[in-house]
Amino acid sequence: MSPRFSYSRINTFNNCREAYRINYIKGIRKDNENIEAYLGSCVHYVIEEIYNNANSSINFDEIVYMYKKSWDDNWHDSIYLIDGRKKVSQYYSLGIECLKNFYKRNIENNSSFLKNALGSEVEVEFSMDGIDFRGIIDRLDFDSQASQYTINDYKTSKRIISPKKAQRDLQLGLYLVAIHQKFDIENPVILKWHFLRYGVDIVVSPEMEDVDFIKNKLVKKAKAILDMSSDRENFYPNENILCNWCHYWEECTAKDTSNPAKRILK
Numbered sequence: 001m002s003p004r005f006s007y008s009r010i011n012t013f014n015n016c017r018e019a020y021r022i023n024y025i026k027g028i029r030k031d032n033e034n035i036e037a038y039l040g041s042c043v044h045y046v047i048e049e050i051y052n053n054a055n056s057s058i059n060f061d062e063i064v065y066m067y068k069k070s071w072d073d074n075w076h077d078s079i080y081l082i083d084g085r086k087k088v089s090q091y092y093s094l095g096i097e098c099l100k101n102f103y104k105r106n107i108e109n110n111s112s113f114l115k116n117a118l119g120s121e122v123e124v125e126f127s128m129d130g131i132d133f134r135g136i137i138d139r140l141d142f143d144s145q146a147s148q149y150t151i152n153d154y155k156t157s158k159r160i161i162s163p164k165k166a167q168r169d170l171q172l173g174l175y176l177v178a179i180h181q182k183f184d185i186e187n188p189v190i191l192k193w194h195f196l197r198y199g200v201d202i203v204v205s206p207e208m209e210d211v212d213f214i215k216n217k218l219v220k221k222a223k224a225i226l227d228m229s230s231d232r233e234n235f236y237p238n239e240n241i242l243c244n245w246c247h248y249w250e251e252c253t254a255k256d257t258s259n260p261a262k263r264i265l266k
């Protein structure tokens with residue numbers, strides 16, 4: 001059966017083919033999670049809950065309460081600290097900072113912030129040229145007056161995308177193609193990245209030529225991966241800084257040891 005391509009599948013292939021082989025060809029999955037990813041999932045969960053609960057008068061104390069509860073309730077034994085100079089409490093506080101920025105930009109003094117929200121964690125699937133794609137949109141909005149969709153993505157990471165790159169980015173681009181396939185699009189779809197650490201939003205509206213570019217690139221990339229998948233020689237390690245965040249050192253042919261990241265004991 002042909003695989004369904006997510007952005008993360010394509011991105012893993014681009015970063016390291018050995019990691020792709022381990023993850024997607026051998027199917028090895030682990031519960032291990034880096035603290036950065038853990039804080040990101042707690043922040044995502046809280047924002048999702050804010051929209052699902054549809055409480056337009058929510059205050060920041062309630063948001064912090066939800067975050068603390070999510071952090072405590074979901075904690076598990078396979079969370080790792082990569083940067084030994086940092087403390088777990090710093091990551092916890094960073095999550096609060098992200099939520100504070102989100103609250104200030106979207107909720108405070110804006111009682112209609114729920115108005116256009118169509119859904120959170122929206123699963124999308126579509127096919128192009130016989131290849132299946134899938135993704136999960138953090139939040140989808142629809143402004144019925146302007147007849148316009150907005151795809152929202154929350155980022156707790158450090159790096160901010162430039163507007164030029166955002167116009168043809170493959171992650172939100174994959175969601176964009178999905179929305180084009182699913183709905184009648186009258187006006188260009190808005191893509192909105194919420195860079196929560198900084199309280200900065202990057203907003204673009206790709207034109208049809210950008211959508212076509214993204215479609216071609218997704219199909220080309222997925223086909224290339226499928227073509228290469230039958231030959232083991234195509235999958236080799238690409239050692240780089242990202243190895244520090246990789247949980248597959250035991251399976252990786254380039255590594256002799258386990259990842260030295262520290263398991264966090266509570």
Ligand code: SF4
Binds near residue numbers: 242248
């Ligand atoms: S440790 Fe590095 S080279 Fe090995 S699979 Fe992970 S990212 Fe690739």
